[in-house]
Amino acid sequence: MVLASTERYDPSNVPRITGRAVILGGSIAGLAAARVVSDVFDEVTVLEQDPLPDTPAMRDGAPQTSHPHVLLEAGRTTLEDYFPGFSEDVIRSGGLMIDAATEMKYYENGGFFADGPNQLPMLCASRALFEHVVRERVRGLPNVALSDGCRFINYTFTPGDGVTGVRYRDENGTERTLSATLVVDATGRTSRTPDWLEKNGFEAPDVDEVRVDVTYSTIRLDRPPDERTVLFVPPSPPRTRGAAAIPIEDEQAEFIIQGIHGDDAPVERDAFLEVANSFPVPEVGRLPTEREWASEGIHHYPFPSSIRRHYDGLAEFPDGLVVTGDAIASFNPVYGQGMSVGALDALLLHHTLAETERNGLAREFFSSVADLIDEAWQLAVGADFEFPQTTGPKPRGTDLFNRYVNxxxxxxxxxxxxxxxxxxxxxxxxxxxxxxxxxxxxxxxxx
Ligand SMILES: Cc1cc2nc3c(=O)[nH]c(=O)nc-3n(C[C@H](O)[C@H](O)[C@H](O)COP(=O)(O)OP(=O)(O)OC[C@H]3O[C@@H](n4cnc5c(N)ncnc54)[C@H](O)[C@@H]3O)c2cc1C
The missing domain is CATH 1.10.196 (Regulator of G-protein Signalling 4; domain 1)
Incomplete structure (x- = not known):
């Protein structure tokens, strides 16, 4: 499933269900899920462990927020459908809409892609700004409450009825219970649903894990206001380093060096410049050498492996619960898919809610999400297997497909x-x- 093969969001098309939905996690997948379930349930509560700022800001609970985030067009269009004027809001706050066909310089296999013949809009901003705009739009929904500083602890469960709510610790450390007709787990890669399933007599999902050992080192650079180019030089064998520069708000650009398979991205300025200047693309060296650095230090992030949890393969799953976003599949971030897959997961939840009652909802949802993840997974993991060091289950036909794509x-x-x-x-x-x-x-x- 991709954008072209699914119906767009249509809030007039869903039933009303009495009761409350609880969303665990107030990051992109959780906020997108909150948007679509707010059409259906009387009341929606988002429980997020972090304090949620009312400005664009990096957060401890989602440490990747200090690194560049590409928003793919499928994700942008879907967020625009949920929140009409989303792109305008981002641009008003300093984001840029570029034409990827001509303004993205993508280097792979020894050369740059030629400019494309059709305009391809690409919205550029920091991750913190994307999340801020989405969060403020969700905050404005009349039946949604964003409860921050609230840490999910456990599900409440009744045999025969399924998950009936959650236990959580509020901002004062007090343990509370919140009943819910539907709970959506959007707590990301470290989701504890698999453990909970096992402890409560269900099977945990099978997991595909593809090891890539990616590290990110990110800085911010000053950017002349008319500089709109995205530079993208992903790691490509035998080169185990990648780089990218993305224009963002405040006349800045985010600049990263990525290392794959243990080629650790540098965290010290001289080493950073040395590595940047070792690329076959001179722009990669020029940018951090010639531009003023707008950030003090270098943010570093290790990402060991792509993970896919096969909830779609489970024979039994409790009613009243679904899982979304990185909690189902967390992809090598080099390909910029996570936020868009999170937004599309919510679109599939929207369609599933239109067609299925609470009981059986999870099965239908996981089955449609599997088609979406198949596409994204094949692209990301397929490219990872270009490196002989990559380990894990290799999708069938990957080598042949890679030869063709190359x-x-x-x-x-x-x-x-x-x-x-x-x-x-x-x-x-x-x-x-x-x-x-x-x-x-x-x-x-x-x-
Ligand atoms: C280095 C890096 C770069 C990336 N680059 C891109 C990119 O270019 N483009 C892109 O689309 N994606 C990118 N991603 C992926 C992207 O960040 C995620 O896919 C996206 O944030 C959606 O994830 P999520 O909402 O499912 O989970 P997360 O963003 O991980 O959020 C989970 C949320 O749940 C909260 N939470 C966790 N446990 C609890 C609990 N017990 N109680 C309450 N709250 C809890 C956390 O605080 C957090 O807010 C990147 C990821 C990394 C690591």
Whole structure:
């Protein structure tokens, strides 16, 4: 499932259900889920362990907020559907709408993609700003309460009825119970639902884990106001380092160096500049060397592995509970998919709520989410397996597909139509299968 193959959000299309929904986690997946369940339930409470700021700010509970976040077009369009004017809000706060077809400089397989023939909007801002705009729109929904400083502890469960609510510790440390008709676990990669299932007589989902050992080192640079280029040089074998520069608000750009398979991204200024200047693309070295650094230190983040939990494969799952976002699948961040998959998960929850009663909801939801994750997973994990050091379950056909995509990318160095075809898949707008359409294959195989 990708944007082109699913119905768009339509709030007039869902039933009303009496009662409360509780969302665990107030990050992107949780906020998107809050938006769609607020159409259905009388009352929605989002429980978030962090204090939630009313300005764009990095948060301890989601430490990746200090690193660059690309918002793919499928995610932007979906958030725009949930919150009309979302992109305008981001731009008003200093974000930029660039044309990825001409303003994104993407280097892979020894060259840059040629400019594409069609405009491809790409919204650029810091992760903190994206999250802030979404959070403020959710805060404005009349039946949604954002309860921050509240740490989820456990589900309440009644055999025959399923999950009936949650236990949590409020901002004063007092333990409380909140009843709910539906609970949505959006607590991210460290979700404790698998453990809870096992302790309560259910099976935990099978897990696919693909080890990549990625590290991120991020700085902020001053940016001339008319500089709008996104530079993207992902790691590509045998080069175990990647880099990217993304224009954001406040006339700044975020600049990262990534290392994969233990090639640790540097955390000290001289080493950072040395590594940046070792890239085959001179712009990577020039940016941090010639521009003023707007940040003091270097933020560092280790990401050991992509993880996919197969909730779709479980024979039994308690009613009244669903899991979403990184808590189901957490992807190698180099490909910028997580926020968009979180937004699309919520779209699938919206469709499932339109068609299914509480009992059986999870099964239907997990089954449709599996199709979405298949697409994103194939792109991200497929690319990871270009490195012989990558370990874990390799999707069938990966090597053949990678050989074809590599040839496509080399052809796209001079063929903008192929850039367009590839970017639309990368942006989760179209399915990877569209790269096998005869018109594309002909261009790829042209001598
Ligand atoms: C270094 C890095 C770079 C990334 N770059 C990109 C990118 O370019 N583009 C992109 O789309 N995605 C990117 N991602 C992924 C993206 O950050 C996530 O996919 C996205 O935030 C959606 O995740 P989520 O909401 O499911 O979980 P998270 O963002 O992890 O949020 C989980 C939330 O649950 C809260 N929580 C956890 N436990 C509890 C509890 N017990 N009680 C209450 N609250 C709790 C946490 O405080 C947090 O707010 C990147 C990730 C990393 C690590």
């Amino acid at each position: 040839r496509l990318i080399r052809s796209a160095h001079t063929d903008g139509e192929l850039t367009d075809a590839f970017y639309r898949v990368f942006r989760l707008e179209r399915s990877v299968t569209t790269l096998l359409r005869p018109g594309v294959v002909r261009r790829v195989l042209r001598p």
